[in-house]
Amino acid sequence: MPADRFSTATRLKALGEQAAARVHRAKRRPRRNRLTGRAALLALVMCSLVVALAYPMRQYISQRSDIADQRRKAQDAAAALDRLRDEKARWQDSAYVRQQARRHLHYVMPGETGYVVQDGSGVRAAPKEAKAAQRPWYDKLWTDVDAADAADAAGPAAATIGR
Numbered sequence: 001m002p003a004d005r006f007s008t009a010t011r012l013k014a015l016g017e018q019a020a021a022r023v024h025r026a027k028r029r030p031r032r033n034r035l036t037g038r039a040a041l042l043a044l045v046m047c048s049l050v051v052a053l054a055y056p057m058r059q060y061i062s063q064r065s066d067i068a069d070q071r072r073k074a075q076d077a078a079a080a081l082d083r084l085r086d087e088k089a090r091w092q093d094s095a096y097v098r099q100q101a102r103r104h105l106h107y108v109m110p111g112e113t114g115y116v117v118q119d120g121s122g123v124r125a126a127p128k129e130a131k132a133a134q135r136p137w138y139d140k141l142w143t144d145v146d147a148a149d150a151a152d153a154a155g156p157a158a159a160t161i162g163r
Contacts, residue, residue: 090096101107108114 098107106114106116
């Protein structure tokens with residue numbers, strides 16, 4: 001059996017001395033802050049990047065929303081153009097033109113009799129309203145102008161217009 005160069009006691013003694021030296025060094029050295037220079041520099045660089053990229057990112061997002069709005073407007077304009085083309089094609093048809101003339105201008109074809117209903121409600125107007133309705137519009141206008149002139153001459157308290 002070969003002889004060990006160091007005995008167990010010598011090995012234990014060396015281990016104890018090493019442990020004591022580590023404890024002694026740890027007591028001597030002040031505890032360092034958790035924030036090292038590298039970490040502070042890294043934090044500074046990250047903050048600088050965030051600040052530097054914030055405005056361009058905001059502009060990018062804003063421009064993307066503007067592009068989406070413009071695309072939506074273009075689609076709406078294309079739909080309106082299609083509707084206008086359809087309407088133009090309808091107006092090219094003479095039957096459609098006749099139909100619109102009959103509906104909106106009350107045109108009648110030769111040989112037909114046209115009827116216009118004045119009041120479709122069937123309710124009779126009160127006598128005072130009936131009398132006022134029979135007067136022409138310009139007569140009502142001059143009556144209101146005369147009443148306003150009389151009220152202005154009487155003072156602001158009597159400035160009511162009667163019909």
